[in-house]
Amino acid sequence: MTVPRRSQLNHLKYLTSTAQSCFDAAFKNTRLTEASQFYSSLIQQCLHTRSLLDVGIVQTHMIKSGYIHLHIGNKLIDASLKCGSISYARKLFDELPNRHIVMWNSMISSYISHKKSKEGIGLYERMVLDGVYPDEYTFSCVFKAFSNLGLINEGRRAHGLSVVLGLEVSNVFVSSALVDMYAKFGRMKDARLVSNRVVDKDVVLFTALIVGYSQQGDDGEALEVFGNMINQGIKANEYTFASILITCGNLEDLTNGKLVHGLVIKSGYEPAVASQTSLLTMYARCGLIDDSLRIFKRFPNPNHITWTSLIVGLVRNGREELALTKFRKMICKSIVPNSFTLSSALQACSNLAMIDEGKQIHAMVTKFGLGRDVYAGAALVNMYGKCGSTEMARSVFDALID
DNA sequence: TTAGGGTTAG
Incomplete structure (x- = not known):
């Protein structure tokens, strides 16, 4: 044949x-x-x-x-x-x-990458009950599902099994997934303990640690981890730069922010969308909004995150009118605003006491199905309150807690 | 056979 x-x-x-x-x-x-x-x-x-x-x-x-x-x-x-x-x-x-282990892993990782964490974990648990030993591929994807579902005890149990099977720190894919899981649960001590035991650390492991510290509000530690990484000769990539620039912004640390900007250019990651967006945010947070505007102008096709970053930065720097102009321009370009965008635009209306514009944005909140979103809701209550319309503020508030 | 980890806007 x-x-x-x-x-x-x-x-x-x-x-x-x-x-x-x-x-x-x-x-x-x-x-x-x-x-x-x-x-x-x-x-x-x-x-x-x-x-x-x-x-x-x-x-x-x-x-x-x-x-x-x-x-x-x-x-x-x-x-x-x-x-x-x-x-x-x-x-x-x-x-x-x-069933071969490869197929168990394929099924589990497909569920998890398609936002079906519950099904992925269900299959993982059945795999263990069936006496099939999970391997490094299984562990590298299941920890994310535990953090997605908020199942800390189950995640810790799986961590225990990875220790028993000798995969916790011998495979950096498993270790970085573990660091990420503990970071998402806000347990930075556990994340650090795992990370310290890894001999061959790589850029992903460090990035997971940096993001974890930054999101838990410990930006000083995040910056220190970044320094350790560079000292160990591990090169940062697009993901690391995007994260560490946000850290510099949170610290309003322009000196390190500019230093990292230099590294971004030197490493060739400047054109990356996430690097650009983080650069824009870093400068806005450090009060250099004109630099943010210059970076924004260089975007050929800014996405909704880039537009929102600019609007947030403008409002933060007292440039509410320009923020609303940019917001209108974004809508004209058919970019769909989300909870971040709308609450920031409402903040601008609130600061300027522009109730009519605020009402139009309120209509958008409803149109985009964000009537029960706490951020948009809080921004609406704040806007109506500042504009003297306590009745509307009360009505939005009541609808939120209903 | 062939399967895997971390980013950017409150």
Whole structure:
């Protein structure tokens, strides 16, 4: 049997609907290794077409011809995931009598990366109950799911298992995922303990630690960690620079902010959107709003985060009128504002006591489904209160706590 | 077979 080409998948579709039995008879005469090669090639074609329908056709044919083999079954699951259907992959996964660790990991990580942390953890727990040992790939994705779901005790239990299996600090992917989990739970002491035990630290581990300290309000420690990283000869990347610039901004530390800006240019990360946005925020926080405006002008296509960063920076620096001009311009460009953007625009209205503009933004809050958002709600209450409309402030407040 | 970690706006 020759290796099938694109046309053979079409041919298989044709056979499936018309002369299935003739093809099956011919197929059964071939040897198993050839069948494996045949199906592998067909699945490969499904990956090119990214069509779940094709995966289904191949699967149906495999079942009908009696050729279901673990190796091929795994390939089918992989193809279904790559075609974007977790539910179809899960159906195949549940039907397989023996599952390879790779497939457990593929299923779990697909759930978690598609914001289905609960399902991912459910499968992880079933894997452990089934006596399948999680490996470094399993741990590198499940810790994120525990922090997404706020399950600290379960996360700590999984951490314990990774220690027992000798994977806690021997694999930096596992360690950095652990550091990130503890940081998200606000447990920086635990994050630091894990990090200290890692021999081969890398940029991701350091970045997770820096972000953790910064988000817990310990920007001084974040800056110190960054210094340690540089001293150890580990190069910062786009993610690290974006984070450390925010740290400098929080500290209103223009000296270090400019020093980092120099490093960003030297490292070639200046064009990166996150670096630019963080630079803009750092300068705004340090009171150099004109530098922020200059950086903003260089953006060819600013996204909603960039626009919002500028608006927030302008309001912070007492440039509310320009903030509202930029806000209107952003809306004209059909960039959808979110809770961050709208609450900042409302802050500008509040400072300027512009109730009519505030009312228009109130309508947008409702239009974009943020009527129950606490930040937008608080900004509305504040705006109506400052503009002397206590009745409206009260009504928004009551709707919020209802 | 082939699967994995960290950024930017309150």
